[in-house]
Amino acid sequence: MVHVNNIPDDFRAKIINNRKPTGYSNSFPLSDFHTQPPFPNNDDYTFKFIDLFAGIGGFRLALHKLQGRCVFTSEWDKEAQKTYLANFGDMPHGDITKSSTKNAIPDGFDVLCAGFPCQAFSIAGKKGGFEDTRGTLFFDVAEIIKTKQPKAIFLENVKGLISHDKGRTLATILNVLRNELGYFVPEPKVINAKNFGVPQNRERIYIVGFHPSTKVKEFDYPNGITTLPCFADVKESSVVPTKYYISTQYLKTLYEHKKRHEDKGNGFGYIIIPDDGIANAILVGGMGRERNLVIDKRITDFRPTTAIKGSVNRDGIRRMTPREWARLQGFPDNFIIPVADASAYKQFGNSVAVPAIQATAQKILEKIIR
Numbered sequence: 360m361v362h363v364n365n366i367p368d369d370f371r372a373k374i375i376n377n378r379k380p381t382g383y384s385n386s387f388p389l390s391d392f393h394t395q396p397p398f399p400n401n402d403d404y405t406f407k408f409i410d411l412f413a414g415i416g417g418f419r420l421a422l423h424k425l426q427g428r429c430v431f432t433s434e435w436d437k438e439a440q441k442t443y444l445a446n447f448g449d450m451p452h453g454d455i456t457k458s459s460t461k462n463a464i465p466d467g468f469d470v471l472c473a474g475f476p477c478q479a480f481s482i483a484g485k486k487g488g489f490e491d492t493r494g495t496l497f498f499d500v501a502e503i504i505k506t507k508q509p510k511a512i513f514l515e516n517v518k519g520l521i522s523h524d525k526g527r528t529l530a531t532i533l534n535v536l537r538n539e540l541g542y543f544v545p546e547p548k549v550i551n552a553k554n555f556g557v558p559q560n561r562e563r564i565y566i567v568g569f570h571p572s573t574k575v576k577e578f579d580y581p582n583g584i585t586t587l588p589c590f591a592d593v594k595e596s597s598v599v600p601t602k603y604y605i606s607t608q609y610l611k612t613l614y615e616h617k618k619r620h621e622d623k624g625n626g627f628g629y630i631i632i633p634d635d636g637i638a639n640a641i642l643v644g645g646m647g648r649e650r651n652l653v654i655d656k657r658i659t660d661f662r663p664t665t666a667i668k669g670s671v672n673r674d675g676i677r678r679m680t681p682r683e684w685a686r687l688q689g690f691p692d693n694f695i696i697p698v699a700d701a702s703a704y705k706q707f708g709n710s711v712a713v714p715a716i717q718a719t720a721q722k723i724l725e726k727i728i729r
Contacts, residue, residue, distance in 0.1 A: 396448035397693045404428035406728055409464060409509075411473035411500060413451055415442040417688065417711035418472040418513075422720055423447075431464045438702040439709075445695040455499050464507060469727060470720070471507070473500050474515040474711055501535050504542075510573050510727045512542065513720060514566040515711055518549055521564060532566070542568035545578045550719065552689070552712035553637050554583030558590050559687040561640040561712055565719055575726045581718040590653065591634040593686035598657045601664050604677040605652070608669030613649060631676065641684050643708040648678045681707065689713035 398420060409431040410419045419429050434440055434451040444450050452460050475496050504512060520529050529547070536544045544566065552561040569575035605613070617628025629649040632638050639650045656675035663671055679687075681696055681703035688710050696703050 396444075396446055397695060398423055398447050400447070400449070401426055401428045406470060406724060407468040408470040408472055409433075409468050410451075411455055411471065411503070412475050412496070413439075413443060414474065414710050415439050415706045416447055417690075417713050418474065418515075418716055419443075419447060420690065420694075421711075421713050421717035422470070422472065424717055425720055425724060427470070430468050433460060438698050439706055441697055442695070442703075442706055445697040455503075456496070461499070461503060461506075464503060466507060468507070469510045470723065471500075471504060471509045471512045473513075475500050497532060497535075501540065504536075504540055508570060510570050511723050512536070512566075512568040513716075513723060514568075515716070516564050516566070518562045518564055521547075521549070529564075536566070536568050540568075541571050543571070543573075543575055543578075544568040548580045550580065550715050551583075552687075552715050553587055555581075555689075555712065555714040555718055556584060556588055557687055557689045557712055557714060558588040558592055558637045559640060559712065560637050563711070563715075567719070567723055569726060573727050578726065579722065581715075581722055583715075583718070587637065589635045590632050590638055593683055594634065594653070594655075595680055595683060598659065599655065599677065599680055601658065601660055601662065601671060603680055604658060604661075604671045604675075606663070606667040606669045607672050608667070610672050610674075610676060611669075638679070638687055641679075641687055641704075641708045643705050647708055648704065651679050652676055653679060684708070689715075689717075 398416075401423060403426070405426045406428070407430045408422050408427050410416065410422075410429055411433050413419060413432045413434040414436075416432075419432065423429070429447070429449070432443065432447075432449060432451040433453070433455040434443060435453045435455075440451050452463055454460055500514070520532075523529065533544060533547075536542050547564050547566045549562050550565050552559045552563075565580065567578060567580075569578070613629040620627040627646070629646065629652055630639060631652045631654060633654075641647060641651060654675045655677050658671075658675060658677075661671040661673070681700055682692070684704060684707040685694060685696065686692075688707050689712055690707070690710075698706070
């Protein structure tokens with residue numbers, strides 16, 4: 360790790376602006392810049408892990424709480440890197456498909472974590488083995504597992520992975536992990552975030568695996584809680600800025616859009632989440648924010664703060680704030696949001712639900728730490 364005090368002045372500004380200078384490590388402690396990150400790496404730890412396709416660090420935050428030490432991170436998105444740096448004090452490495460990035464991964468870590476993207480696998484007419492995954496990001500994960508032999512692996516993906524390519528994609532992944540890499544991999548399970556303390560109906564598939572040396576032959580995923588939370592648990596405690604309230608013109612557009620779909624027998628369109636309800640899965644793009652509108656009549660200043668058509672609606676209909684999205688994913692309020700709203704929505708929408716990850720990771724650790 361390179362400290363700013365040891366870096367020439369002409370590189371200092373580049374680092375602070377999140378542009379990695381050539382010739383230096385891409386892990387810089389934020390504390391050398393202006394503040395101590397809220398989640399510095401654990402010096403007193405019981406296991407080590409790596410964080411691939413890290414996003415803003417949902418996996419890392421979960422395993423940090425379980426007294427783990429992160430020894431390597433990879434995330435290529437520059438805006439996500441800013442958020443990761445602000446909160447953990449480390450700048451993630453970049454493109455994991457590059458040999459130079461893989462070569463930076465240390466030996467001897469215990470758990471490999473990866474919320475890898477699902478790409479199309481070309482396996483038609485083939486056996487669906489290790490070589491058939493070349494050109495996909497899963498191949499890079501599998502290559503790292505093969506080289507580093509971690510005690511456990513923890514993968515997360517969208518629920519659609521189950522049916523992707525008529526189930527062949529998931530079958531290929533499991534075949535590689537089980538038969539070619541030799542890991543014990545129980546049947547994957549779809550986990551819903553709402554069962555782990557956050558009011559969001561977010562289903563994701565979890566895949567865990569254990570190295571033969573651990574002798575693990577059975578695994579039970581966590582059950583979650585029976586009493587569900589509601590949006591009121593994460594709602595802003597004070598009046599939010601007017602910019603989050605929908606304009607009358609846009610509200611009219613949303614209403615007409617929904618009616619067109621209803622007339623066709625479709626259920627697509629905006630949705631208002633009541634305070635005692637559970638949010639839909641927060642998503643990036645499309646109608647991601649509009650399917651999680653709320654009513655908040657605490658607004659008192661209806662003067663627009665941005666250029667809008669029409670006026671601010673008087674019914675109190677607004678979008679959720681980035682902080683509310685953060686809470687829907689289980690991020691604590693001291694988690695720093697250093698980017699603009701558009702990037703923040705994208706980052707939290709792409710993230711994992713921290714409490715569900717933590718509960719599953721706890722089960723994994725019970726098997727490998729004795």
